[in-house]
Amino acid sequence: MNRARLGHVAIALGLVVAVVVQLAPFYIALTTSLKAPTELTSQWLLPQQGVYWQNFRIAIEDGGILRAIGNSAIVTVVSTVAVCLLGALAAYPLARRRSTLNRLVLGGIVALIMIPPLSILVPLYSLLTDLGGTNTYWGAVVAMVVTQLPLSVFLYTAFMRELPVAIEEAAAVDGANLLQMLFRIVFPMLKPVTATVAILTSVAVWNEYALSVFLLRDPEVRTIAPTISTFLASQGNSLGAAAAAALISVAPVLLAYLVLQRYFIKGMVAGAER
Amino acid sequence: MSGVDEAVRPRAAAETAPRRTLRGRTGGNPLATRRVNLLYLPALALFAVFTVYPLVQGVLLSLTDWNGFSRDSDFVGLANYARLITDAAFHTSLGNTLVYGVGSTLLQQVAGLALALALDRPLRGRALARAIIYLPVLVSPVVMGAMYYLLFSYNYGGLNDVVVALGGERVAWLSDSGAAVAIIVAVNSAQFVGISMVIYLAGLQTIPAEFHEAAMLDGAGYWRRFADISLPLLQPAFAASVVLNLIGGLKLFDVIDVLTGGGPGYSTSSVSTLISTAYFDNRSAGYASAIGIVLFLLIAVATLVVDALLRRRRLGAP
Incomplete structure (x- = not known):
């Protein structure tokens, strides 16, 4: 005892x-x-x-932290919606039509998960420079979408395979076309996996640094992580404003976490146990 | 039809025919015709242009001496790869990368499992403790790195405040390469230990209580039950956590960039930070591409090997 x-x-x-x-x-x-x-x-x-309180004023005025939060919000929302939509669309044929071709396609997409962003940094950076995509939202969104989409396709495919086919068959017999069936019948059943994909994607994009630090150098479009690292480096030994900037950038995450804590942890576990 | 053909065919037909009718290509779904494959074309188009093309381009660039901005470059064959063999900066970075990968993985399994076991029992404040330990997972590694910098900074750091208060001399935590590598491993592990913790917690919760109750009736103590029931049944959680931590550690970039920038010299550099140094600071895009290809291969091999090892053991588990 x-x-x-x-x-x-x-x-x-x-x-x-x-x-x-x-x-x-x-x-x-x-x-x-x-x-x-x-x-x-x-x-x-x-x-x-x-x-x-001056530190917070410096972080906002000189560090541009609020603008960075706005930029991160834009890139995160657009990327997350695109990753969910493109992922669910791509997963449907991969889950329902099991041909050799589709097995290869799924295998290829899953293999893309292993590519570290830094290993394609040089060619991706020069490609986006040629296309005028550096220092633009769309350039950052494209980079975020292609790095997050493989996991999304995989999670949606795994989830859809567990869904019974009977409902879709009934809809087809009733004369629904493919898009009607997807948007009215299949997608509404995907809420749990969409929560997982949306959480994994939005956390990853909101915090992304390895690519965005190079793709977004212009303070006008720069997201939070590169803004914080640039600001920290520019502050030398006056760390108060850098600390204030870090805290301001944590606030939205903390707020989302307080409201959605259960979903965050569940979603992360579901994503990890793939 | 020759006789040989006929001798072979019936068996093959017997094997494939029932599969066709039972599973079929469409899984019995009349809408899953070939046309449905159009739905993955947008995703494939994006991957083709922004992932596969850059990967192929990366292999081609790695065979040149391109500096990253000029119009022309020369084909140099495998010279960039040969340079890796003699480049001391690459050797240091590769060694550090392995330390970051393996060190973080070990630390996170031990700490993550211990925290999960501690939180898997009735305890006041359990939900709050879990939420706080998990919180850094959601914060950008750059922001966590910036906050940890406030702890380890030489002149103004919180840690040196304690050292000085105890009558010691200030320590250059981040300029001493050995200490800095260890700090990076510790910071990365502390930030992401929450992932391992919740994976193990989820794993523990799938173990039926009856298993433990039955073992207790047989007189098995806590550690005996842990070793013989929990540990084997946590194998899938272990596999998931190890693969995730190992990949995260091997491609570590953000924390290093903020805490030390890979320095002093290249002493805390990882393969990932070396790529950005070679490309943007040293203007060796061709060489940076070669390092990128090596990083890709390193992570692919590590993932496949670890996955194969753990999956095989998973099959053998009860």
Whole structure:
């Protein structure tokens, strides 16, 4: 009995340590963002010489963080809608028409998941430069869609294969054409997998850096991750504004997480156990 | 028809005929005709132009000395690949990449499984702890890197504040290559340990309680039940988590770029950061393409090998 109790306490302590470790960077960012550059008290202390809100003003005005959030929102929403729609459309024949050709097509698309974005950086960057796609929303959206779409096609195909064919057969007998059947019968049944795909895609695109840092150099269209890294590098040793910028950029994610927490974790697990 | 043909054909027909009628090509769906394949053409067109063409182009560029901006370049054969063999920066980057990949994977399995086991029991504040440990997964690695920079910075870092308060000398955490590599592994693992944790939690929840109850009746203690029931049944979760962490670690870029920029020198560089350095800083697009192809092969081989190993063991699991 006593030993079990001891174990219980040890586990609770371990969890407290894990929680503290995970919160430490957020806490340090908070204290740093609230201090004037002249206040050199320990990072672990809250501001001792009054709260200095200027850091947030600098992050917004010089760092362009709000504009970056807007840019990320545009690129994320458009990419996510495209990845869901193109993924569901492409998955239908792959799930329902099992020919040798379609097995090859699915295998090829799944193989694309393994391509790391950096390995096609050079040719993709020069291709988009030739097409006038660098420093544009559409260029970034195309890059995001082609990197996220393979997983989407795979998840939709796996899900559709589990759906009974009988309903579609009945619809066909009733004279529905292909598009009517897709939009009225098949797509409404895809809500669970669409939630998974939408969460995986929007988190990945919102946070994307490896390609967007090169494709979006113009501050007018730059998304959050490249904006933060550029701003951090430009701030040298005055870290308060950089910390403020990081915190502002976390706010929308935190809000979405608070509202949709269950879906986030479920969606991520479903995506990982593919 | 020759006699040989007739001798072979009946068997082949017997094997294929029932399959045709049972499964058929359309799965019995009258709308799944060949025309339905049109639906994947938009996706295939995008992949052809923006993934496959760049991949092929990357192979071709890797055989040239293109500098990334001029109109012309020369064919140099496998010279770029030969350069990899002697390039010390590449050797360091490849070694670091393996440390990032394997180190993060190990750390995340141990920590992720421990956290999952701790959270798989009734405990006050369990949901909150799970939510907080998972939170960094959703934050951009660049933003997490920027916040961790505030912790490890030499002059203003939170960690050196503690060192100084304890009477020590400031430590150059991010300029010491050994420490910086370890910090990058730790930061990457802390950020994504939540994924492993929730995968293992989901795995633990699929194990029927009766298994544990029956074992307890037989007098099996906690660790015995963990080793003989939970661990084998977590094999699919283990496979999913390892593959995900390994790929993430092997293509690590964001955190390194923000924390150290691959420096000092190339001492914390990964294969991914080396590609961007070679292309944009050193103006060697041909060489950068060759490194890109190597990175692709590295990840493809690692994924296929690990997947094959874990899948085979999964079949053998009870």
